[in-house]
Amino acid sequence: MIENTPVLNAEDKAYYPPGGLLIWIIVFLEFITFSAGIMVFLSFRQGDIELFNESQQMLNSTFGMVNTIVLITSGLLMATALGVLKSGNNKKAVFYISLTVLFGLVFLILKGFEYNEKMAMGLGFGYNQFFMFYWLLTGFHFIHVLVGVLLLTYMRYKTKSGFYSGSNYEDVETVGVFWHMCDLIWIFLFPIIYLLH
């Protein structure tokens, strides 16, 4: 006798967050990790506020602001991509996922320019405590955005091939949650690293 695979009914499903339980465990672990890093950054800052404020002046906060708008825009595009995919319009979904990837790449390129500028000025990881945290926290976030771009590129390919559709979109939704997580982390990382003085 073949056992039936347990299937979630609508009532059970209502308790699951968008994208599924597993991605939200990851999201909260990431939030906690970045928060812990920020709290350590702030406690070191308390020890030498002058050094941290002087070092912060060496950052280009305009880069950070533009990158915030770039990520916010990519979040809007991702939400739109998922909406049109759910409605069964694969062609439009591919278009919006492509735009999301494009904005993700713009973020990475701008960050690359910023990192290059810092390296040229000799402001590397070991320059002082502020820059140690700057490279750790923004670098870790950079890796997440890079992973997000790769995952979205794969979702774009599979959506274009028709694998994902209006009746099979859960994986795209999960990757969407990961992408929004990158956005959300940047939302609290940017003002603390670049603007707090």
Next chain:
Amino acid sequence: MKRANVILWIVLVLLTLLTFYSSEDIFSGTKLVLVLMSIVIIKFLGIGFQYVELKDAAPVWKVLFTGFILVFAVLVLVFT
């Protein structure tokens, strides 16, 4: 594009500009931390509830998500 999503995008961009300029000239010290964290909370919840669609999720997820950013903001105030 959903109208609510576009309106939220406009609000988020305006809040980002406000964050940027308020730290340039207008505020400093504890007042700046309060302004920055208030804007972070609004943006965080806006993205979470609207773009991630947590508004349609079970209350427990809304509470966890909101609770996280509130605790984070309080901790930032404590550590600065």
